[in-house]
Amino acid sequence: MSKTAKLLTAFEKGDALTAKQIKSRFGLANPSEAVRTLRSEGYAIYGNETKMSDGKVATKYRLGKPSRKMVALAAQI
DSSP: OOHHHHHHHHHHTTOOEEHHHHHHHHOOSOHHHHHHHHHHTTOOEEEEEEEOTTSOEEEEEEEOOOOHHHHHHHHHO
16 A cells, blocks of 8 residues: 555544654655645545644644535536
């Protein structure tokens, strides 16, 4: 199983992960590229800014259900 497939499995289980967590947990050198790849395959990966315990702001990625607007935009392409 590829590293990106393992990341998708984690998202499907409901995990929300930062880029740093994706790097360390799955060994992906470029987490944003992995997220982009999943998005290009049709998965609705959302990035939400969150405040970490140390006060820094990070983006957490999660798998979501696409909104009607997103589906409508995709249908136009």
